Amino acid sequence: MGYRVVVAGATGNVGREMLNILAEREFPADEIAVVASARSTGDEIEFGETGRMLKVRNIEHFDPAGWDIALFAIGSEATKIYAPKFAAAGCVVIDNSSLYRMDPDVPLIVPEVNPEAIDGYKRKNIIANPNCSTAQMVVALKPLHDAARIKRVVVATYQSVSGAGKAGMDELFEQSRNIFVGDPAEPQKFTKQIAFNVIPHIDSFLDDGSTKEEWKMVVETKKILGSKIKVIATCVRVPVFVGHSEAINIEFEDEISAKKAQSILREAPGVMLVDKREDGGYVTPVECVGEYATYVSRVREDPTVDNGLALWCVSDNLRKGAALNAVQIAELLGRRHLKKAD
Template identity: 85%
Template sequence: MGYRVAVVGATGNVGREMMAILAEREFPCDEVAAVASGRSTGTEVEFGDTGKMLKCKNIEHFDFAGWDIALFAAGSGPAKEYAPKAAAAGCVVIDNSSLYRMEPDVPLIVPEVNPDAIDDYTKRNIIANPNCSTAQLVVALKPLHDAATIKRVVVSTYQSVSGAGKAGMDELFNQSRAIFVGDPVEPEKFTKQIAFNVIPHIDTFLDDGSTKEEWKMVVETKKILDPKIKLNATCVRVPVFVGHSEAVNIEFENELSAEQAMEILREAPGCMLVDKREDGGYVTPVECAGDGATYISRVREDPTVENGLTLWCVSDNLRKGAALNAVQIAELLGRKHLKKG
């Protein structure tokens, strides 16, 4: 006996990835509903590689009663309007937007990092999925924090355009093509040209000069991992289609050598250590695309601080940063709370 699962936002990048991962991981579904906005009603989306096509249902008329889990990948607007309705109907919502992440009575979950926090889902019947850049970071930090207690993190991100949705991917493609043929380039989705460029600006600016994306990394890491960790982030959009990269500098309370850190990361859940210290002996976004692991390379000691390490972290932002993590939360929910059969 399986679950009835609704995927809300099924026509978007993350929604399609959720469908693919549900099928790929053989999540026990008795029924899957593709749900989207009114303009996508009737659009067919594929359920992974099964060959099964699902017609999208209009979220405005969708009845969540009798459904077990709803994976929301539709943004904060639909999540604000429809997630509480789904939750009230007895359907557990796993939401990928930023709307509920910092609500004190909504658990923010990365299953490899804080699985026990899921026990609090009953307060609202809503579980939050973290920001894509935060998810891969805390997977890498968790085993090191357990070993030597992290005091401070400085992270610079190199985030792919898929983090801005299909419009971001289309803009990179169209601008690249325009530059090659000598056509003018006009930014639309991004604030400046993204092709052959980098933009140190993701989301809106805050009063202190940081961006909301940088703020998310700070507060979400504290909520998921440890409120005592100090973190400073600089988030940069780069001309890569899929895969976020992060250069991470970590200061610990206790001594931890690079060799010890590599041994820990080699065995850590969700992590894949690739650190050969030779040409090509590290992972880039091209290699991580389509994979669920958080890849870690370039682990080395930082001689400028006591008990410091630096590492390079890469992950597919559509998978571990969004869709895969949501499905892993659903799997955890099934194991701990929604047992069937």
Template identity: 85%
Template structure:
């Protein structure tokens, strides 16, 4: 006996990836519904590589009664209106937007990091999925924090354009083409030219000079991992289609060597250590695309602080940063609370 699962925002990058991962991981489903806005009603989307096509249903008229789980990848606007309706109908919402992440009554979950926190979902029948850059970071930090207690993290991100949706990917493609043929380049989705450039600006600016993306990394890491951790982030958009990268500097309370950290990360859930000190002995976003792991390379000691390490972390942001983590939350929910059969 399986679950009835609705994917809301099924025509977007993350929604399509959710459908693909549900099929890939053979999530136990009796029925799956592709749900989208009225303008996508009737559009067909594929359930992964199964060959099965799903006709999109209109979110405005969709009745969540009798559905077990709704994976929301529709953005904060539609989520604000429809997630509470789904939750009130008895359907557990797993939301990929930023809307509920810092709500004290909504658990913010990365299954490899804080699985026990999912038990709090009953307060609102909603579970939040973290920001893509946060998700891969805490997967890498968790086993090291358990071993030596993290005091402080300084992270610089190199985030792909797919984090800005299809419009971001289209803009990188069109600008690259325009530059090669000598056409003018006009930014639309991004604030400056993204092709052959980097932009140190993701989301809106806040009063203290940080961007909201940087703020999200700080507060989400504290909520998921440990409120005592101090974190500073600089988030940069780079001309990569898929895959976020992070250069992470970590200061610990206890002594930990690079060798010890490598041994820990090699065995840690969700992590894949690829760390050869030679040409090409590390992972880049191109290699991470389409994969589920959080790849870690370039682990080394930082001589500028006591008990300091530096590492390089790469992950497919559409998978671990969004769709995969949501499906893993659904699997965890099923194991702990919504047992069937």
């Protein structure tokens, strides 16, 4: 006997990816409902590559009673309306928005990193999915933290335009085409031209000069790995369609060599170490698209601090940064709590 699963926001990039991953991983679902806003009602979406078509229902009129799990990819404003309704009806919400991430009564989960935290989900019947950049970073940090205790993290991100949704991807494509033919490349979605450029600004600015995206990485990492870790992030949008990259510098309490770190990462869950120290012996965003792993390369010692390491981290942000992590949370929830499927 399997679960009854709802995918909310099924017509968006992340929602579609959730359906793909549910199919790929053969999630034990007896029934799947796809819901979205009124403008998408009646559309049909394929369930992965199964050939099975699912008709989109209007979330405003959908009754969540009797459904087990809902994967939400509908943004904070809509989540604020619908997540409490689903949760109150007994349907566990796994939310991809930022709305509940810092709520002390809502667990913030990366299954390879803090699976035990999911046990607190019953307080609100809601589980939060971290920010895409946070998710891949903590997968790489956790095994190293267990080995030598992290004191401080300095990270610079290189985030793809898919993190800004379909509009971001369209803008990169259209600007690139316009530049080649000599037409204007005016920004619409982003604050400056994104084609052939980088923009050190993601989300709104805060009073201290950081952006909300940078703040998310700081507070979410602390909630997942431990409040004593010091974190500073610089988040940059780059002209890449899919796949986030991060240059991470880590300071540890205890001594750890690059060789030891490589050995640990080679065996770490969710991590794929590709670190050959030769031309092409590292992973770039285009190579991680469609993959489940968080790839780590360029592991080396940082001589500017005691017990320091530097590394390069790449992952498909639509997968591990969003849809895959949500499905993994659903799998974890089933194993630890729901235990409905055979």
